[in-house]
Amino acid sequence: xxxxxxxLLQLLLTFLSIILISGLPxxxxxxxVSAYFGKVKAVFIEMLYxxxxxxxxxxxxxxxxxxxxxxxxxxxTILFGALFIALCxxxxxxxxxxxxPNFIRKIIKNILTFLESLPDLLxxxxxxxxxxxxxxxxxxxVSNVASLGAEDRIYIVPITxxxxxxxxxxxxxxxxxxxxxxxxxxxxxxxxxGMKRLYVLVFHVTRNTSEGIFHFSKSVLWFMISNLLLVExxxxxxxxxxxxxxxxxxxxxxxxxxLLVIPFFLIFALFEWTIMRYSKRSEAL
Amino acid sequence: MIKNFKFWTGFxxxxxxxxxxxxxxxxxxxxxxxVQVLYDENMTPIEAAPFExxxxxxxxxxxxxxxxxxxxxxxxxxxxxxxIVIGILRVIFSFAVAIPLAFYMPEKIRKGLDQLLSSFYxxxxxxxAIFILSPILKEQIKIPEMEEYFIYSFAERIxxxxxxxxxxxxxxxxxxxxxxxxxxxxxxxxxxxxxxxxSRMRIFKKHVMPHLLxxxxxxxxxxxVQVLIIFTHLGYFKLFFGGTDIDFNPFWRDPxxxxxxxxxxLVGNYYTYIQGNPAIxxxxxxxxxxxxxxxxxxxxxxxxxLETRKVKGFKQAKRTKRQEDAVEASGKFQFLQNRGA
Numbered sequence: 234x235x236x237x238x239x240x241l242l243q244l245l246l247t248f249l250s251i252i253l254i255s256g257l258p259x260x261x262x263x264x265x266v267s268a269y270f271g272k273v274k275a276v277f278i279e280m281l282y283x284x285x286x287x288x289x290x291x292x293x294x295x296x297x298x299x300x301x302x303x304x305x306x307x308x309x310t311i312l313f314g315a316l317f318i319a320l321c322x323x324x325x326x327x328x329x330x331x332x333x334p335n336f337i338r339k340i341i342k343n344i345l346t347f348l349e350s351l352p353d354l355l356x357x358x359x360x361x362x363x364x365x366x367x368x369x370x371x372x373x374x375v376s377n378v379a380s381l382g383a384e385d386r387i388y389i390v391p392i393t394x395x396x397x398x399x400x401x402x403x404x405x406x407x408x409x410x411x412x413x414x415x416x417x418x419x420x421x422x423x424x425x426x427g428m429k430r431l432y433v434l435v436f437h438v439t440r441n442t443s444e445g446i447f448h449f450s451k452s453v454l455w456f457m458i459s460n461l462l463l464v465e466x467x468x469x470x471x472x473x474x475x476x477x478x479x480x481x482x483x484x485x486x487x488x489x490x491x492l493l494v495i496p497f498f499l500i501f502a503l504f505e506w507t508i509m510r511y512s513k514r515s516e517a518l
Numbered sequence: 519m520i521k522n523f524k525f526w527t528g529f530x531x532x533x534x535x536x537x538x539x540x541x542x543x544x545x546x547x548x549x550x551x552x553v554q555v556l557y558d559e560n561m562t563p564i565e566a567a568p569f570e571x572x573x574x575x576x577x578x579x580x581x582x583x584x585x586x587x588x589x590x591x592x593x594x595x596x597x598x599x600x601x602i603v604i605g606i607l608r609v610i611f612s613f614a615v616a617i618p619l620a621f622y623m624p625e626k627i628r629k630g631l632d633q634l635l636s637s638f639y640x641x642x643x644x645x646x647a648i649f650i651l652s653p654i655l656k657e658q659i660k661i662p663e664m665e666e667y668f669i670y671s672f673a674e675r676i677x678x679x680x681x682x683x684x685x686x687x688x689x690x691x692x693x694x695x696x697x698x699x700x701x702x703x704x705x706x707x708x709x710x711x712x713x714x715x716x717s718r719m720r721i722f723k724k725h726v727m728p729h730l731l732x733x734x735x736x737x738x739x740x741x742x743v744q745v746l747i748i749f750t751h752l753g754y755f756k757l758f759f760g761g762t763d764i765d766f767n768p769f770w771r772d773p774x775x776x777x778x779x780x781x782x783x784l785v786g787n788y789y790t791y792i793q794g795n796p797a798i799x800x801x802x803x804x805x806x807x808x809x810x811x812x813x814x815x816x817x818x819x820x821x822x823x824l825e826t827r828k829v830k831g832f833k834q835a836k837r838t839k840r841q842e843d844a845v846e847a848s849g850k851f852q853f854l855q856n857r858g859a
Contacts, residue, residue, distance in 0.1 A: 239633060247637035254646055261678070262653045262669060346818060350743070350811035354750045354785065355803045358792050365793065451639050459644035463751060477645065486649055494640045 236509060240502045247498070251490045252276050255483040272483060279484045286488060288480050297488065301476065305492060307386065308472035312461055314388070315395035316454065320446075322396075323403035324439070331411055331434055338408065345405040349398075353460050357394050357467055364390065391464045398460070399453050406449050410442045447504055454497060525819025531812035532598060539594035550588035550779075578797040580788065586801045589779045596780035597749065598809065600680065600759060605742040607684045608691060609734055615692030620699035621718060628700065635693040643686060643744075644751045654678050655757045676760050683745065695730075695737070702729050732824050739817035743810050750806050753782025754789055781805060 255276055260269035279286055286297040330341060368374050414420070415438060423433045462474040477489040520526070578586050619628055654675055657666050670678060702708070703726065711721055749759065756762055759780045784802035792799040 243633055243637050246634055247640050250637060251641060254641065254650070257650050258653045261650065346814060347811060350807060350814045352747060352750045352803055352806045352810060354754055354789070355800070355807055358789075358796070358800060358803065361792060362796050455639050455642060458642035459751065462642070462645055462648075463754060466755075474645075481649065481652065486645075490641065490645070497640060 236502075236506060240498070240505075244494075244498055247494055248280075248491055251494070252280065252487050255487040255490075258483065276483050276487050280487060280491065283488060286484065288476065288485060297485075301473065301489075301492070304471055304475060305473045307470075308461060308465070308474065308493075309496060311388065311391050311395060311464075311470075311472065312457060315392045316399065316450070316457065318392065319396040319400040319403055320450070322400050323407055326404055327407040327411055328431065328434055328439075330408055331415070332431065338412075342405065342408060345401055345408075348401045349405065351398070353398055353463065356397050357464065360390065360394050360397075361467070387468065387470065391468055391470060394464050394468075395457060395460055399457060402453055403446070403449075407442065407446060410445050411438055414438045414441055444508055447508065451501065458493060520820070520823045522819040522823045524815045525823060528812040528815030528817075528819060531808065532602075532816075535594045535809070536598050539591050539598075542591050543595070550592060551585050552583045555583075578801060580798055581791075581795075586784075586788075586798065589784060590781065590802060590805050593779040593781050593784060594805075596759060596778050597746075597782065600676075600780075601742050601745045601749070601809075604680055604683050604745045605738050607680065608687055608741045608745075609695075609738045611684055611688045612691035612695050613734065615688060616696035616699055617722075619692065619696030620703060621722070625700075628696065632693050632697065635689045638689045644748060646686060647683065647748055647752065648755050648757060650682055651679060651752065651757050654682075655760075656762050672760060679759065683748065687741070687744070691737070691741070695734070698733060699726060699730060702726050732820070736817050736820055739813045739820070742813045743817075746806055746810050746813070749782040750785055750803065753785035756786045758783035758786060 252273060256269050256273035259272040260266065263269075284296075284298050287294045288297050288300075330338060333341075364374075411434070415434075420433055420438065423437065424430065461472070462478065464470065465472045465474045466478060473489055473493065477486055580586060580589075619631065623631065654670060657668055668675065703721075708721060708725055711725055716724070752758070759782055760778055762783075781802050785806070788799045788802060790799075
């Protein structure tokens with residue numbers, strides 16, 4: 234129960250900071266503190282009556298909540314799909330890499346440092362160019378490079394774009410953490426007992442690294458949400474950030490961000506609870 | 519002295535870019551050459567702008583024939599210096615926030631505050647930065663008189679952008695540095711100093727700072743990387759460092775212009791050519807990549823230096839290979855964990 238209380242408080246504070254931030258442009262435009270607080274109050278009231286909130290769609294007022302669900306879930310699919318695929322790939326490759334000799338691992342780590350420093354915009358550009366190139370050379374259209382409108386859904390390209398960098402981050406992090414874990418006593422004991430290296434790696438080491446990876450994934454996700462905005466605009470995807478960017482009002486921003494925050498919050502709370510429950514290590518944290 | 523190849527490579531890339539950019543502006547007045555048509559010996563035109571990257575134009579030219587490499591060189595000093603400044607400010611501010619967190623708060627309150635601050639993990643930085651910076655950086659227009667204006671002057675715009683990009687990360691970074699400090703305070707030698715009657719000030723100056731300062735340099739490198747990434751994002755959304763010049767001419771609009779050719783402006787201006795003429799668009803983004811890689815090399819090299827340096831005055835016993843590996847692994851682990859959680 235203690236953890237539930239803590240999480241609820243954290244959620245409320247996140248909402249509060251989102252609302253406080255969303256008033257800031259008002260402060261900057263008018264250089265007037267009371268206008269800022271007026272705006273914050275207005276946004277706050279708007280958030281309380283979210284079901285009555287409206288937005289302009291081609292000059293017509295439409296209820297916000299009615300229209301937002303489909304793009305919202307579409308965005309979530311892309312985001313979580315990318316996160317999930319990146320995690321799985323990275324985990325499998327880590328197992329493979331850890332079976333390799335040390336000097337190859339070193340080379341891989343150096344390559345990963347290099348890949349880590351690719352700006353995300355460059356990755357998106359390369360994916361876009363790659364698809365066009367494949368199409369020109371072979372005539373096979375891997376996927377549409379851009380979505381044509383609200384009804385048109387593309388999945389492969391945005392998910393690929395979004396997953397590439399998180400995959401590199403996870404991969405490098407996992408290699409470092411697993412290598413550290415491999416130096417511990419229990420691994421030596423189990424290897425001495427005659428267990429297979431792969432078995433120890435998959436069943437014992439992975440469980441112990443997973444907690445660190447979970448904490449790391451928070452910051453990866455943080456940066457993926459920013460990337461989602463870029464991807465959706467580059468590929469003309471009609472997701473939640475479409476509403477955010479094309480109707481850049483404080484109310485809209487606050488509403489969209491709050492909607493985006495909720496699922497993450499729930500998932501992280503669930504994981505945290507599981508870890509608290511099943512591992513004694515978390516007591517130290 | 520730092521004996522590490524990676525660190526110096528990164529350092530010289532950054533230093534070289536800034537220095538050559540300044541030399542370019544002092545001695546050549548940042549003159550970017552413009553070649554619209556290439557002729558052969560018989561004065562017959564053989565090629566017209568935009569040129570592909572070649573020996574003559576390392577990064578190609580834009581459709582008007584301006585040399586992209588020249589523009590990149592001209593803009594390097596603005597981008598890199600502002601990145602370095604924002605990085606330093608971020609670390610200093612967060613450090614100032616961290617001191618009371620680590621020294622004067624009881625453990626319980628610090629943990630609670632940490633939880634509160636971690637709510638910032640759910641607020642994506644780029645989106646907020648775009649949102650707050652739009653009114654500052656975009657040129658506005660008064661509707662009846664059709665007069666273009668910025669709300670703030672040039673210096674104010676740059677100042678505000680630097681302040682906002684700094685303040686947005688202070689909560690997270692501050693709590694991170696606070697945790698680093700608190701874990702240093704738990705070390706055995708601090709307890710020893712306490713027993714011997716050292717004051718808080720002395721502990722801070724003599725024991726915590728020497729421990730923390732090298733780590734802060736690594737944090738600084740990471741922050742520089744982050745600022746560079748935000749600059750590419752802002753550039754894509756046409757928010758350029760120091761202001762975006764927007765043409766409000768209703769009939770034939772010029773695309774938004776960067777006022778100083780700094781790199782995010784180049785990214786924003788050229789990204790539209792990605793399908794038709796990728797070479798133009800990729801040039802500035804690749805430069806960002808090089809800068810990011812340089813900062814990462816610096817961080818990694820410095821990290822390596824910390825692990826292998828010899829402490830002054832003591833002759834260290836030769837470590838076994840195994841011990842060294844263990845040290846390396848634990849050092850890396852700590853550093854990445856700090857970045858993550």
